[in-house]
Amino acid sequence: METDRRGLLGGAVAGAALLAPGAATAQGGDMDKIRRAVSAGHDEAIARLRQWIALPSIAAENRDMDKGAAMMAQMARDAGFQQATIVPTDGAPGVFATMDNGAAKTLGLYFMYDVKQFDPAEWTSPPLEGRIVDKPGLGKVLVGRGAVNQKGPESAMLAALHAFKRAGVKPPVNLVLVAEGEEEIGSPHFKQIVERPEVLAALKKCSGVIIPAMWQDPTTGDFTINLGAKGIVELELIASADNWDRGPTRDIHSSQKAIIDAPAWRLVKALDTLVSEDGNTPTIDGWFDKVRPLTAREKALIAESARVRDSADALRQAGVKKWIGEESWQATLERLAAMPTVNIEGLVAGYTGPGGKTILPAKATAKLDFRLVPNQTYADCVAKVRAHLDKRGFQEIAVKVGGGYDPTETAEDSALIRAERATCERAGVKTTVYPRLAGSWPGYIFTGAPVSLPAGQFGLGHGNGAHAPDEYLLIESTNPKVMGYDAATAVFADFLYQVAAIA
Structure with missing residues (x-):
């Protein structure tokens, strides 16, 4: 595939910003090597993502679940995890993998390999092809089921690990990966994976857990750090x-x-x-009866989000004309977080x-x-x-x-959230902090006992259309404020350095 990555980090101010001093930097120019390796591995990474999209593991249809777990395990091994095992459950199997880099800190990664159902008749390009098309105002996007939810962002994290290997640089943290194939039906058996003794012991060594995401605003390039999820x-x-x-x-x-x-x-x-x-x-x-009202700090965070985010732009992106009750933008955002x-x-x-x-x-x-x-x-x-x-x-x-x-919450001053903020600052991306994602993911497994870790979603870049026809992931950006795939991949690498540095 021909690419125009405009100095690797096509469509991103991050190209220069990642060179700037920050909370942590790679030793001896290692980050430069990693960025070059990301560029060199671009076509391979996109091919890997397209191959993953071509295998639609759909829990609701019990479709290709064993194949999905097997591919997930192999992708982990290929990315440098020394061991990756398939974990049986009473439902679809999961995957547990570890990467020991001899580092002082360990980061947990949560992946899901399942996707939502789809009707090909509703799509403008085949949902399992991963076709790359032009999207006006954004650039080149890859269209496919799972493109943004969640295979695309997860593939970028894997691409970052491949870049470490290609560059001959050891990642600055150890990694523990837990993956499931039933997130799209409410994760009914995920607890069985996490509470296995060997998995729980590995997770307890982690400083936090993230699910890779690509959530930059497609217009402004801004990014919202969520402190939890419904x-x-x-x-x-x-x-x-x-x-x-x-x-x-x-x-x-x-x-x-x-x-x-x-x-x-x-x-x-x-x-x-x-x-x-x-x-x-x-x-x-x-x-x-048990609903906890918004705290004063949560209301302050929402007020700041209302100040810097544009209601009209949000309406346009959602494809609607009015919010419920036609209340103020701040009241609408409070409702989004608290209702x-x-x-x-x-x-x-x-x-x-x-x-x-x-x-x-x-x-x-x-x-x-x-x-x-x-x-x-x-x-x-x-x-x-x-x-x-x-x-x-x-x-x-x-x-x-x-x-x-259950819902999930992570402290604003936790090392994981501070590492997310530091990474965004180094990338030159404006961030706001929001009390919780209006959507859901099974982060409660990590934030609750017995794991009890900070957990959240993180990743720059952009995609949209989760659960809907024409789901897409931005590959080459024409908006200098929004990162394309390679830029987002490099940010995942830098994020590992921030996790390693922040106590």
């Missing part, structure tokens, strides 16, 4: 005659609605009790093809996700959904729980 519950509510002495046991003619109850309407009525009249505030009994949510992912009942079919469906299903904030817990919230429905006479509505986990 938790999540994923479940289905199912209405049918299985648990009900009403309604049809099979689809019947819709004329019978005059005398027979409809599971679809029963489900709609149950769903309506979960939220306020406008659908925007949870009304589940006791849902807010637990009840979301309908999908509704399925009866016939949905062309034209009408005039049936009374025997079954109706709603797929929901609930985002949780401190101090809510996964187990307590699942129990509250069941109790809420039972109290209102919906005992027959089945609650089929998929997966999920």
Whole structure:
């Protein structure tokens, strides 16, 4: 593939900034060697990412999970991990790998090798091809399922480790990698991987854990450091005659609605009790009992984010015209951080093809996700959904729980967050600190007992479209404020030096 990397770090002010003094620097010009190695390995790294995207391990479909774990383990070995083993669970297998560089500090890496489902008909280029196309205003992007969530950023971290090998430079920290294949269904078995004695012992040696990300703002190049993430519950509510002495046991003619109850309407009525009249505030009994209000410091961080981030630009990127309630930008960002949510992912009942079919469906299903904030817990919230429905006479509505986990939090003054900030400063990237990501990842496994480490997402560069058609990762940037793939890869290398230096 032909590339124009404009002095390696194409589309990034970081090219010069990474040469500037900082909290830590590589010894004897090693960082220069690593940057040259990143450039030399560019085509190889992109080919590796495209090969990874071509294998779609999809937990929800139980598709290629063993192959996905095997590829993950081999990629770890190829990047320099001395050992990488496949870890069985009651679900999809995980991977545990270690790299001993004789360093004083150890960093944990969390990877996921699974991706969301996709419908090729909704994509403008094949979702498993990893085709590189021009995206106006950004540059050349790689389009594929998993491009930004999460294979692209993870591949850049692996590319950084390959660059260390190519340059003949030993990474400044030891590494522990734990990877799973069920993040996209709520990580139901990830705890089984982490709590294995050998994995837990290795993680306890770490100073922190990150999941690689590429989250620069595509317009300004700014980066937000999140001090945590919301938790999540994923479940289905199912209405049918299985648990009900009403309604049809099979689809019947819709004329019978005059005398027979409809599971679809029963489900709609149950769903309506979960939220306020406008659908925007949870009304589940006791849902807010344990919710911790924003602290004064969190409100201050949000106020600063509101000052430097542009509401109109955020609306444009989200593809919407108005925020809920049309409140102030600061109030909107406070809501984003502090409001637990009840979301309908999908509704399925009866016939949905062309034209009408005039049936009374025997079954109706709603797929929901609930985002949780401190101090809510996964187990307590699942129990509250069941109790809420039972109290209102919906005992027959089945609650089929998929997966999920608690919220996660990391201290602002932790060494991991300070290393993230130092890396961004050296790269010349403006940062803001935000209380928590509105999305979710199973960081609670690391921040909670028995691991009890700081953990978060980190990485520069840019991508978008997670879970959606035409998911993409920026490869060559035309915006000098936003890093392309090579620049982001070099930043991961520099981040390891900051982790090594900051106590």
